[in-house]
Amino acid sequence: xxxxxxxxxxxxxxxxxxxxxxxxxxxxxxxxxxxxxxxxxxxxxxxxxxxxxxxxxxxxxxxxxxxxxxxxxxxxxxxxxxxxxxxxxxxxxxxxxxxxxxxxxxxxxxxxxxxxxxxxxxxxxxxxxxxxxxxxxxxxxxxxxxxxxxxxxxxxxxxxxxxxxxxxxxxxxxxxxxxxxxxxxxxxxxxxxxxxxxxxxxxxxxxxxxxxxxxxxxxxxxxxxxxxxxxxxxxxxxxxxxxxxxxxxxxxxxxxxxxxxxxxxxxxxxxxxxxxxxxxxxxxxxxxxxxxxxxxxxxxxxxxxxxxxxxxxxxxxxxxxxxxxxxxxxxxxxxxxxxxxxxxxxxxxxxxxxxxxxxxxxxxxxxxxxxxxxxxxxxxxxxxxxxxxxxxxxxxxxxxxxxxxxxxxxxxxxxxxxxxxxxxxxxxxxxxxxxxxxxxx
DNA sequence: TCTCTGCTCAC
DNA sequence: CAAGTGAGCAGAGAC
Numbered sequence: 001x002x003x004x005x006x007x008x009x010x011x012x013x014x015x016x017x018x019x020x021x022x023x024x025x026x027x028x029x030x031x032x033x034x035x036x037x038x039x040x041x042x043x044x045x046x047x048x049x050x051x052x053x054x055x056x057x058x059x060x061x062x063x064x065x066x067x068x069x070x071x072x073x074x075x076x077x078x079x080x081x082x083x084x085x086x087x088x089x090x091x092x093x094x095x096x097x098x099x100x101x102x103x104x105x106x107x108x109x110x111x112x113x114x115x116x117x118x119x120x121x122x123x124x125x126x127x128x129x130x131x132x133x134x135x136x137x138x139x140x141x142x143x144x145x146x147x148x149x150x151x152x153x154x155x156x157x158x159x160x161x162x163x164x165x166x167x168x169x170x171x172x173x174x175x176x177x178x179x180x181x182x183x184x185x186x187x188x189x190x191x192x193x194x195x196x197x198x199x200x201x202x203x204x205x206x207x208x209x210x211x212x213x214x215x216x217x218x219x220x221x222x223x224x225x226x227x228x229x230x231x232x233x234x235x236x237x238x239x240x241x242x243x244x245x246x247x248x249x250x251x252x253x254x255x256x257x258x259x260x261x262x263x264x265x266x267x268x269x270x271x272x273x274x275x276x277x278x279x280x281x282x283x284x285x286x287x288x289x290x291x292x293x294x295x296x297x298x299x300x301x302x303x304x305x306x307x308x309x310x311x312x313x314x315x316x317x318x319x320x321x322x323x324x325x326x327x328x329x330x331x332x333x334x335x336x337x338x339x340x341x342x343x344x345x346x347x348x349x350x351x352x353x354x355x356x357x358x359x360x361x362x363x364x365x366x367x368x369x370x371x372x373x374x375x376x377x378x379x380x381x382x383x384x385x386x387x388x389x390x391x392x393x394x395x396x397x398x399x400x401x402x403x404x405x406x407x408x409x410x411x412x413x414x415x416x417x418x419x420x421x422x423x424x425x426x427x428x429x430x431x432x433x434x435x436x437x438x439x440x441x
Numbered sequence: 442t443c444t445c446t447g448c449t450c451a452c
Numbered sequence: 453c454a455a456g457t458g459a460g461c462a463g464a465g466a467c
Contacts, residue, residue: 096463097447117447125448150449153461175458183452183457190459193451201450226452275455282455291454350453361456365452369457395452395457 039337043373044176050380050390051174051184058169059191059391059399060211062436063160069203073152080145087138094145097124110135147198155195155204162189169211174393181362182337182369184393192394194437205438211401214387216433218402219440220413223428224249225368225396226281229334232423233363236313243425250274256310257303276307280314281364283357318360325359333366334421335374368396371427375420379413399440402433 085091088107092099101122105114110132115123126143133139162170175185186192194208195201210217227249231239242252247262254265254273272293279289290300308315325331325341332338339362344355372393379398380390387403398417402409410431417429434440 093463095461098463119446121447123447146449150461154450154459158460179457181457185458187459190451193449193459195450197450279455282457285454287454289455353454357456365457368452397452 037336037338039182039333039335039370043335043337043370043377046377047176047373050376051176053380054390054392055171055174057389057391057401058164058167058171059401060168060209061159061163061170062207062209063163065207066156066160066204069200070152070156073148073156076148077145077152080141080148083141084138084145087136087141094142095149097121100124100142104132104138108136108138110139147200151195151201151204159189159204159207170208172392179369180339180358182333182366182373183395184369191392196441202438205441206436208399208437209435211389214404215401216404216435217437217440218388218400218410218413218431218433219437220398220400220410220417220429220431221441222368222372222396222417223430225371225427226364227277228423228425228427229364229367229371230281230314230317231425233334233367234311234313234317235424236311236317239311239314240425246426250277253277253307253310257306259306272303276303280307280318281361283318283360285353321359321363322356325355331359331362333363333370335367335370337366337370339366371420372396372398372417375417378416378420382412382416383409399437 081094084094088103092103094100098121101114101124104110104124105122115128117123126146129139129143133143159170164171170189170191172186172191173188175187178185184192195204208217224243227239228243230236231243238256239249242249250270250273251262251265253276254260254269255262257273257276258265258269260269272295275289275292276284279292284304286297286301286304289304290297293300321331322344325344329342329344330338330340339358341355341359341362343351344359346352346355372395376390376393376398383390386406386409388406388409389401390398391401392399398413400413410433414429414431418427420427432440
């Protein structure tokens with residue numbers, strides 16, 4: 001075992017349950033000797049065998065469900081393609097942003113001064129096309145074409161190729177050391193970006209199924225984990241109270257920002273507040289918010305000012321985090337995971353502002369990663385000797401093969417996730433089961 | 442075959 | 453200039 005490169009071993013382990021066990025036994029004592037830092041010793045090292053097991057477990061996959069979708073998409077794509085070529089007056093490669101831009105803007109003149117990319121091509125992304133949707137009927141068809149080809153090439157046709165000949169399951173690779181914040185990454189295939197937002201997209205999740213008739217899929221999701229971490233780290237009383245009272249955070253935020261009662265919040269107000277809440281986590285600008293909400297910049301500025309007036313400790317937290325980054329060149333998560341922030345003192349405002357956004361986002365996103373990793377380590381320990389298996393992690397969600405005789409584990413898993421790190425606000429986890437990943441949500 | 446670009450999927 | 457973290461696809465061009 002010692003003569004084989006570790007990477008290879010992990011590959012083989014996916015196909016070989018006995019080797020997986022050997023790897024786990026090999027790692028655990030060695031890792032205890034390593035001494036570097038709390039997140040390294042307490043989180044990353046004990047997580048290694050957990051990830052090895054998840055990769056080895058794999059998730060069962062029903063290709064037949066997808067073949068139906070594939071045929072449907074192929075017909076749609078063909079129809080769109082013909083309509084687009086007809087409206088354009090000639091054939092061209094719609095998949096080429098370069099060719100598409102030339103058709104729309106050099107031949108059809110749909111815009112006076114089209115935006116260009118840094119290489120001088122016309123921009124044809126979703127945002128640009130959406131603005132033109134009422135100007136010409138070709139635009140909506142292009143958007144539909146893009147969405148259909150994306151689903152077909154990236155998911156419907158690609159996922160079946162990833163099924164292991166031995167296990168008949170899909171075994172992703174989790175990268176533990178590629179992200180700047182402490183999140184995991186998933187590849188070959190990436191199971192962390194399986195569609196869910198559109199009706200046609202979410203159908204793909206039906207193909208992810210339990211390993212046999214004695215199992216169901218269990219999905220356990222943290223609710224609003226990043227905003228709860230913001231409430232905790234900032235100590236903002238108003239935001240904390242909203243979570244303690246079990247309120248819908250976007251509605252509660254809207255009530256405060258727009259100065260109305262909770263039951264008077266309109267859908268539009270909630271939508272705007274939701275965007276602001278997300279913006280806060282990412283490091284917001286008035287311009288960015290105005291673009292996303294499609295409102296004047298002045299209005300966006302007003303909303304942000306109201307937000308900070310209502311959640312003053314959030315503003316203080318953001319200022320303090322940036323000050324620390326300037327002072328020490330680093331920021332930290334709850335577990336002490338460090339991110340170095342370069343360019344925080346740059347004289348170039350664009351560069352400096354970007355560094356400030358990284359400084360604000362890293363403790364939030366990284367602490368969420370700490371939390372779920374701790375939960376994974378404890379849950380894997382709890383599941384030893386059980387039939388239920390941990391399969392996937394999608395940043396704030398864990399997916400399991402749940403044995404039908406082990407229903408009691410749902411509450412145990414939920415508890416482990418909610419209690420991973422005690423915060424000043426409650427953490428809530430929603431669990432669902434089903435015959436596929438879509439149903440489990 | 443490799444690398445870069447533009448785009449789009451997720452949290 | 454302008455919202456954080458990733459991965460994968462097709463096109464396009466260098467080699």
